[in-house]
Amino acid sequence: MRRLGALPLWLTYVFLYTPVVVLVVMSFNRSESPYEWGGFGTGWYGTLVRDDEVLRGLGNTVIVAAGATALSTVLGTLLAVGLARHASRSRVLHALSVMPAVLPDIVLAIGLLAFYSLISATLGLHSVLLAHTVFGLAFVTAVVRARIAHVDPSLEEASRDLGAGEITTFLRVTLPTLAPGIVAGALLVFTLSLDEFVIAFFTAGPQDPTLPIVVYSMIRFGVTPEINALATLLLAVSFTVVIAAQRMSRLTEAL
Amino acid sequence: MSGGRLKAGPAVRARARLALIGPGFSYLVVLLVLPLALVIGYSVFQRGRFGGIAYEDGVTGDNFARLADPLYAGVLTDSLRIAGLTTVLALALGYPTAYAITRLPARWRTVALVLVVLPFWTNFLIRTYAWIVLLSSEGVVNSALTGIGVIDRPLELLYTDTAVVVGLLYAYLPLMVLPLYSAIERVDPRLLEASADLGARPVRTFLSVTLPLTLPGVLTGCVFVFVPSLGNFVVPELLGGGRTVMVGNLIRDQFLSARDWPFGSVLALALMAFLVLLLMAQAWAGQRLGGRR
Numbered sequence: 001m002r003r004l005g006a007l008p009l010w011l012t013y014v015f016l017y018t019p020v021v022v023l024v025v026m027s028f029n030r031s032e033s034p035y036e037w038g039g040f041g042t043g044w045y046g047t048l049v050r051d052d053e054v055l056r057g058l059g060n061t062v063i064v065a066a067g068a069t070a071l072s073t074v075l076g077t078l079l080a081v082g083l084a085r086h087a088s089r090s091r092v093l094h095a096l097s098v099m100p101a102v103l104p105d106i107v108l109a110i111g112l113l114a115f116y117s118l119i120s121a122t123l124g125l126h127s128v129l130l131a132h133t134v135f136g137l138a139f140v141t142a143v144v145r146a147r148i149a150h151v152d153p154s155l156e157e158a159s160r161d162l163g164a165g166e167i168t169t170f171l172r173v174t175l176p177t178l179a180p181g182i183v184a185g186a187l188l189v190f191t192l193s194l195d196e197f198v199i200a201f202f203t204a205g206p207q208d209p210t211l212p213i214v215v216y217s218m219i220r221f222g223v224t225p226e227i228n229a230l231a232t233l234l235l236a237v238s239f240t241v242v243i244a245a246q247r248m249s250r251l252t253e254a255l
Numbered sequence: 256m257s258g259g260r261l262k263a264g265p266a267v268r269a270r271a272r273l274a275l276i277g278p279g280f281s282y283l284v285v286l287l288v289l290p291l292a293l294v295i296g297y298s299v300f301q302r303g304r305f306g307g308i309a310y311e312d313g314v315t316g317d318n319f320a321r322l323a324d325p326l327y328a329g330v331l332t333d334s335l336r337i338a339g340l341t342t343v344l345a346l347a348l349g350y351p352t353a354y355a356i357t358r359l360p361a362r363w364r365t366v367a368l369v370l371v372v373l374p375f376w377t378n379f380l381i382r383t384y385a386w387i388v389l390l391s392s393e394g395v396v397n398s399a400l401t402g403i404g405v406i407d408r409p410l411e412l413l414y415t416d417t418a419v420v421v422g423l424l425y426a427y428l429p430l431m432v433l434p435l436y437s438a439i440e441r442v443d444p445r446l447l448e449a450s451a452d453l454g455a456r457p458v459r460t461f462l463s464v465t466l467p468l469t470l471p472g473v474l475t476g477c478v479f480v481f482v483p484s485l486g487n488f489v490v491p492e493l494l495g496g497g498r499t500v501m502v503g504n505l506i507r508d509q510f511l512s513a514r515d516w517p518f519g520s521v522l523a524l525a526l527m528a529f530l531v532l533l534l535m536a537q538a539w540a541g542q543r544l545g546g547r548r
Contacts, residue, residue, distance in 0.1 A: 005358055008351030009367065012428070015348070016374045019385030019425065022395050026388060035393045075279040082275025086268065093276065096283050104486035104530065106503050107523045110510050111290030114520075117307075118293060134286050137279055166271050195378045197489065202510070215380045219387070219493060228388070231381040238377040246369055 020235060027228035034225045044229040054230065057214035064125055064200070064210055065193035068132035073186045075133070076140025081174060083141070084148040085156075100138040108134065109202035116203065123205035131203045132193045139192065140185035147181025187245055191238070297520040308516060318521040327505070331525065334501040337416060337491075338484035341423040342431075345480045346473065348424075349431035356432075357439045368436060375429040383493050386422050387413060390494070414496030422490040430479035438472020439465070474537045481533065486526050502526055 027045070031038025048054060079097060087093050100108065112131045121127060155177065159169040175182075197212035204210060209217075218227050298318055303309040321327060356367045374382060389395050390412040397409040412418060442465055450460040488503030495501075502522055509519025 005351075006355050008348065009355040012348060012352040012371060012432075015425070016371065016428070019382065019389055020374060020377075022388055023381070023385050026395075033393065035388055035391060035395065036398070075282055078275045079279030082272060082279070085275070086272040087276060093280065096280070096287070100283075100287055102482075102530075102534075104482060104526055106486045106488065106506055107294065107527060108287070108290070110506060110516075110519060110523055111294045112286065113510060114293040114297065114516065115286070115290040130286060133282070137282060141279070166267055191376065197380055212378065212380055215378070215384075216489075219380065219384050223387070227384065231378075231384065234378050234381055239373060242369075242373055242376045 023228055023231045024235065026225065027232040029225050029228065031225070034223050034228055044225045045233075047224075047226045048229045048233075051226065053214055054211070057209055057211040060125055060208050061194055061211040064129045064132060065190050067125075067129040068136050068193045069186050069190045071129070071133045072136030072140050072189045073182060076137045076185060077144050077175075077178065077182050079137070080141045080144035080148060081170070081178070084145055085153075097138055097141045100135040101142065105135075105196075105198040109199045112199065113202045123203060125204070125208050125210075127203045127205070128200045128210060131199050132189075132196060135199075136189035136193060139188050140182070143185035143188060144178055144181045147178050147184075151177045183248075184245070187241070191241060195238075294520045294523055297517050298524055300517050302515045302517050307514075318517045321518060322521065322525060327522075330500050330505055331502055334485055334503075335529075337419055337423070337501060338481050341420050341427070341484045342477050342481045344420065344424050345428050345431040346477060349428060349435055349476060350473070353432050353435035353439055356436055368433075371432050372429045374425075379426060380489065380493075382426060383422050383490055386418065386425065386494055390418055390421075413494065414498055416495070418494040419491050419501075422494040423484045423487060426487075426490065427480045427483055430483075431476040434472045434475040434479065435469065438469040438475075442468050471541045474540055478533055478537055482530055485529060 026034060026037075028040055028042060029036075029038055030041030030043060083090070083093055083097065108131075112127075112134075116123060116127055151174075156169055156173055159173045160166075164172065195212060196210075197216060200210045201213055201216070204213060215227070215230065218224075218230075297308060299314045299316070300308045300310060301312045301315055301317070322331070352371065356364055356371075359367055387394070391397070392409040392411070392413065394413070396412060397406075400406045401409065446464050446468075447460055450464050451457075455463070485501075486503045486506075488501065488507045491501045491504055502525065506519050506522045506526070509515045509522065513519075
């Protein structure tokens with residue numbers, strides 16, 4: 001009975017990891033087809049690192065993710081502290097701050113496209129960056145607020161009683177105690193922005209595709225094993241980041 | 256400043272409040288509320304001849320009436336059917352999976368859970384693409400099956416509704432397992448013991464104790480899977496090969512190729528309406544279940 005109980009778990013793992021394993025194996029394929037095995041070779045990785053379009057897409061994605069992360073972290077942290085300390089009962093503010101996380105991405109995407117076109121903004125990396133900050137801000141706010149719930153407000157009161165002003169208290173007491181939450185929120189936004197496709201697809205100009213947009217057109221038009229190599233590298237990066245984040249959160253919990 | 260030496264007065268607090276909440280709040284008003292208001296507003300106008308909105312033609316309800324057109328109503332029901340089937344399958348696989356994880360020794364639980372969530376953190380397009388490699392006519396599954404002689408001609412696996420459901424299930428299964436896991440883990444083991452002591456068999460205990468107590472988690476998981484499945488346009492396009500049109504594809508086409516923004520807005524509002532109904536049902540059920548305890 002116990003043994004039978006673990007069966008669904010193994011089934012889920014097989015379902016989740018078979019495609020991953022197949023992609024990785026197929027990336028070391030010498031043949032021209034992404035599906036058929038033609039012997040071991042690392043040639044497609046060579047093609048990949050010389051592919052200008054992929055490299056440019058990667059550069060664009062990193063710019064967008066870094067910018068959106070920075071902006072989201074600042075705005076989200078301030079908002080989280082403000083909501084927790086000054087507006088904990090405002091349901092409107094609370095609803096507004098979680099809305100981007102529950103809204104279907106396509107709805108946010110068309111809304112932003114309509115908005116950009118209304119104000120006649122040119123589309124480019126900046127418009128994607130601003131769009132990603134909308135959901136990034138929501139995630140940072142949520143993560144930092146969860147952290148605030150564990151922080152004793154009497155620390156801040158003590159700081160004020162000892163003569164520190166509001167700004168000093170915020171910088172020297174509030175921020176350091178929230179640091180693990182802020183770092184976790186920033187990491188989350190960076191990863192989400194790196195992988196985000198739908199909103200970028202609608203709000204990026206034709207000149208500056210992000211990496212997911214490049215991947216999308218590679219899948220749609222002309223599938224070569226190069227994409228298997230790219231997929232394997234992206235998998236490796238995501239897995240490393242997630243496992244590192246997991247380790248880090250365990251470390252900070254232990255502290 | 257001398258004001259800082261005293262307890263923060265109302266003026267200082269008001270300024271702090273503005274400095275903390277102001278920037279984020281304004282950002283969300285401009286880049287979230289305004290865009291959504293535009294989508295709502297556009298739904299009652301007519302499309303311009305070259306795309307955009309023809310404000311001079313006045314307001315109309317025609318865009319909403321078009322939802323009843325069999326072509327579009329068909330797309331909506333297809334979307335609901337596919338997203339619904341995905342949700343049911345995710346629950347059928349996710350519940351026993353989450354249950355199995357809660358029965359593991361404590362030190363293995365986190366690892367087991369991380370392993371379920373890990374693929375979710377990889378690029379969504381890559382995860383979808385992997386199924387093309389597996390399911391295409393020259394793909395891995397077909398080559399394996401022909402290789403061992405089970406079939407002589409490749410099966411048509413890719414570009415079917417089934418492929419779309421599999422792709423959506425693959426994409427969102429972790430979102431089902433997580434809330435289920437935390438719901439099942441919270442069930443007090445003493446309740447299960449009490450049920451067993453009173454003579455209930457394991458199946459009976461599960462049906463009348465565990466399942467009702469974890470129903471809020473079930474509902475959360477269903478919303479988490481159903482909502483993104485319903486609005487998805489990438490999986491139907493890449494794995495359905497254009498044959499499976501879902502409401503997400505339709506919205507994308509209205510905005511990017513047909514350039515009929517008013518009708519696209521109506522479709523987006525229909526999507527939102529399902530979402531709101533679902534969240535309301537979830538809140539209602541959660542309250543009822545919470546009140547009974």
